């Protein structure tokens with residue numbers, strides 16, 4: 001930037017929901033085999049099985065609109081035990097007691113008691129779960145379309161990802177927003193040459209990967225895109241250097 005490089009996408013990241021760990025950080029978590037997310041009103045607000053970047057963007061949109069504040073909660077039943085049904089937690093989970101001591105995981109025999117522990121209205125939470133369970137039984141999420149797209153079903157062997165929340169005790173785990181990396185960086189051309197605001201390359205200066213403004217802009221075409229573009233633009237930059 002000191003030599004005149006332009007930047008772009010400085011407010012963007014590869015987003016994902018994040019399980020909050022006892023050290024206070026929300027870390028990239030995906031592949032849920034159960035559970036729903038609820039906001040401070042005890043209501044669902046999103047398709048929990050959507051691709052993680054889209055899910056992250058929807059959460060941020062609702063935060064900006066004021067209907068979701070942090071933490072929001074994953075509500076799940078005891079079908080898989082007390083640990084949240086997350087199959088890919090990129091920061092490994094530690095002992096359950098540490099989350100409980102930090103006030104991040106709660107358990108109760110009834111949904112009303114659970115709601116009191118996490119500070120959401122009990123009636124609303126019970127109604128949310130009852131509605132979700134009805135939809136799970138019918139196999140159609142009329143509210144958020146969970147399961148409508150192939151991605152939503154990728155982690156349930158192509159079956160419906162709607163798992164009822166029926167078997168007590170009931171649990172809640174605190175969630176925040178997380179990311180796989182930031183997208184903001186130096187603006188480049190198609191071979192990784194860093195550009196000025198006027199669009200002219202700065203001689204000898206290249207950027208690829210997390211230091212470049214992501215070529216995919218505000219979208220996430222699919223898993224592998226961050227590393228793919230890092231590798232590709234490093235390669236193109238090296239070829240350009242060699243040609244000079």
Ligand SMILES: Cc1cc2nc3c(=O)[nH]c(=O)nc-3n(C[C@H](O)[C@H](O)[C@H](O)COP(=O)(O)OP(=O)(O)OC[C@H]3O[C@@H](n4cnc5c(N)ncnc54)[C@H](O)[C@@H]3O)c2cc1C
Pocket residue numbers: 028090179180181208209210211223224225226227228230
């Ligand atoms: C949990 C997680 C899961 C992910 N999963 C995927 C996935 O499945 N697929 C995918 O495509 N992407 C994934 N990503 C994103 C991907 O890992 C990154 O986009 C990619 O690694 C960026 O590559 P990079 O070389 O630009 O930066 P980095 O990999 O961050 O490399 C930068 C290097 O520079 C070093 N460094 C920093 N400062 C200095 C300095 N001053 N001097 C010398 N060295 C320095 C760092 O130590 C580091 O080794 C994931 C990211 C996270 C966090």
